Amino acid sequence: MEKDVISTQSLNKTYASGFRALDNIHLNIYRGEIFALLGPNGAGKTTLINIICGIVNATSGSVKAFGYDIKKEYRSARSLIGLVPQELTTDMFEKVWDTVKFSRNLFGKPNDDALIEKILKDLSLWDKRNSRIMTLSGGMKRRVMMAKALSHQPDILFLDEPSAGVDVELRRDMWNMVRHLRKTGVTIILTTHYIEEAQEMADRIGVINKGKLILVEEKNELMKKLGKRQLILTLKKPLHVDLEDTPLNISADRLELTYSFDSNAEETGIAPLLKRLNDQGIELKDLRTKESSLEEIFVKLVGRNS
């Protein structure tokens, strides 16, 4: 069984305006993973998704989905892909049931009322099945978009900013839904502005900026490699001795000392530091460690490549 479900080679996109949206993208997405694509606005995330889904033409390069070329074997490739777009774009005059059924048929699948019922129930849309979409709330409309994308049982699901404009509860529901889908073997690729979302769910992270894929890494590896760990020491009394020769950050009130260290290193330097503080009679009130968040890593990466 092939490991890669999506494979892009030397993918480039330059729009008619001359704007280069993608610059030589090589990306492989693995079967069954949740891949988060992060990047600032205009970085090229949506363009990349739209090319893979067949909505935008690439200027050059190739894309394969499950080994099928998305241009030459578009029927096979597209039937395996589902897309939840960023915008809530659906016919507002249609009823929920009808629009989901339409999507399934459009993707070449015969009617399956039992499946549509299950999808609508899973997404808490069953009670709204006969409602016109225009009468639904923004969060409900986003669920409808998800139901449409799932209606043809795709093996790969693209979620373009799935949490944009939805409340915390719905976001949690969506995350649970995504995790459930992954368990059933669906590969999920999501773009998001909420880095918390990527940190919570993704197996691997890709960072794109100005059309260039600047990093693809296992999330845990990324946090380990690029993340910093810090030891934060709170003192009982303000620091009264000179510790300028140590790599410590001392707070303005001299009550907090921050020591950054590499947790993978054999010698972290923590033991000698604590011994020295003890020798100098400095009493600790509290001691805790802190890890960099994915957000901090992301900001650092994008800032470095700007």
Added chain:
Amino acid sequence: MNIYSVRALYFYEMARFFRTLFQSIASPVISTSLYFIVFGSAVASRMGEIEGISYGAFIVPGLVMLSILTESISNASFGIYMPRFSGTIYEILSAPISAFETVLGYVGAAATKSVLLGAVILLTARLFVDYHIEHPIWMISFLVLTSVTFSLLGFIIGVWADGFEKLQVVPLLIITPLTFLGGSFYSIHMLPPFWRKVTLFNPVVYLVSGFRWSFYGVSDVGVEQSLAMTALFLFICLIVVWMIFKTGHKIKA
């Protein structure tokens, strides 16, 4: 052939037609009735016969053609323009459906609506004038062929348009004048020789003439010419649609 996709598009478009049944049917029926009241009753009483046919009956094919041309264009152009405008076209572009199947769904639905409308107008006309159909098979063939051809033209306009006003430009400023000047309400033999020659450059003349021949066996131009012109126009529209999908012009960035 992805039959489920074609059916989905076709029935989606037909559902839109039935959702707006009043506007779809009532509006053309009312305007056609008004034409019959004005031309068929008021004017016809002073016109006498044209080529042995009462004036009221003579204008029936032209009036059907006038509605078919404008409605085919409107239905098909709106059908494809709305998904482009609202963004829902993403779903069609990402579906495993070929360009041919997409056109079949949209144009098939638009042409079906036009044929239904043509039938409704013929029934309405029956209330005002007595007419007969000499070649019913040819009448249906012309009706279907014209509906399909102008639905294709509508599809092209729907792709070309970048605003709602542009959707109206071609039906209002080109098709309606050409239909009025294309022998819908008169025989081109009634025109002076110079204008008769000029009129022959109007493609609608051939459509109206062929359609009228199927009713009464009389025509302004040969029925073969009418068929050839319709087929030529159909062919040109097919080529343009093929090029649109090949290049992704105005559909894909």
